[in-house]
Amino acid sequence: MPFALVPAELTTLIDFIRWGASRFNEAKLTFGHGNDSAIDEATQLVLHALHLPPDTPPAYGAAHLSAEERAVVLELFRRRIAERRPAAYLTGEAWFAGLAFEVDERVLVPRSPIAELILTGFEPWLGGREVQRVLDLCTGSGCIGIATAVHQLHWQVDVADISDAALELARRNAKELDVEARVRVLQSDLFRGLTGERYDLIVTNPPYVPADEVADLPPEYQHEPALGLKSGQDGLDLPLRILAAAPEHLNAGGLLICEVGDSEAALCELLPQVPFAWVEFKVGQMGVLVLERGDLVAHHGAFSAALAARGLTP
Secondary structure: HHHHHHOOOOHHHHHHHHHHHHHHHHHHOOOOOOOOOHHHHHHHHHHHHOOOOOOHHHHHHHHHHHHHHHHHHHHHHHHHHHHHHHHHHHHHHEEOOEEEEOOOOOOOOOOOHHHHHHOOOOOOOOOOOOOOEEEEEEEOOOOOHHHHHOOOOOEEEEEEEEHHEEEEEHHHHHHHHHOOOOOEEEEEOOOOOOOOOOOOEEEEEOEOOOHHOOOOOOOOHOOOOOOHOOOOOOOOOOHHHHHHHHHHHEEEEEEEEEEEEHHHHHHHOOOOOOOEEEEEEEOOOEEEEHHHHHHHHHHHHHHHHHHHHOOOOO
């Protein structure tokens, strides 16, 4: 249905959410950038247009939209369908670990399941060990490291990325969320710019999509920077570099948490001898591994050999 012919019967907030969701499903949009369904996506766009928070009480669903508000909502709906652009890029905002982050097409839309770990203080994986310094490697918008700093008031956090454009956004997010005094923003190709730096906890969501699969992703993903997605032919080039280099940057008793997503099976097949622990989230296992520094050291030879076979170094 052309947007110029929107039924006059649509008057309330819930009317527009339902109608938008129907149009999104009709257009066969793809979801996965922080929203799992057309209803969630339509809700995000409507609430943004009305300057309402995501936890707006359901009672507001009966509220009527003004003509101006109606026009703003419909324009967001139109662009979502016509451009196949993720909703977060249309609004300039994504929610992660209960916090609002500024986002645009310089960075991936925050959606890592690691948000759940942040809210639990990375327990039970830390096992109560003391943490003073944390690194968020391949930080993008800064969401993992900055959210960690917000929720852990006594931790010092470094956020690092190869992209200066992404780091500019991370700096703004750290300032907006009032943690810039405890968050250091660093430019680095993985660990290469972090010589001599050591941490109690390293958390990373690196690129892990096989290069030949990136072009086949739905249009929504084509708006994201390929630098944040591609990682060799099987998705493991960057995770392997991280596994090989991480021990040099972890204190004794330190912990690595690394997301590899759907490349989990390929990693387990490549390195069956490594005792990867896989996080079980509320929705199940989602390709996030945990390794102690001792295990990283013990299997360093295997990581190095796997890299050498690809012609790579940490």
